Amino acid sequence: MSQTYLTTEEPSSRIKYDPRTIRERLKDSVLLEGVHYFRPFGGRKILYIWEKIEEDMIKGFSVDTLIASIQ
Numbered sequence: 001m002s003q004t005y006l007t008t009e010e011p012s013s014r015i016k017y018d019p020r021t022i023r024e025r026l027k028d029s030v031l032l033e034g035v036h037y038f039r040p041f042g043g044r045k046i047l048y049i050w051e052k053i054e055e056d057m058i059k060g061f062s063v064d065t066l067i068a069s070i071q
Contacts, residue, residue, distance in 0.1 A: 004050040011048050015057070030056075
């Protein structure tokens with residue numbers, strides 16, 4: 001299965017969020033490292049996995065995810 005890797009600016013234009021919002025509000029709260037993004041070669045650069053972001057946007061949050069985020 002092929003995946004689409006995007007820089008912060010690329011998903012921001014697709015989902016109509018400012019790149020800063022992605023970096024400061026969504027990353028590590030909604031977009032999780034190892035699920036929605038990774039750091040290739042252990043570096044500082046972040047690449048987002050578009051298919052995982054799109055899948056989670058469409059299906060939304062499960063009840064378990066919401067409960068876990070509160071605790």
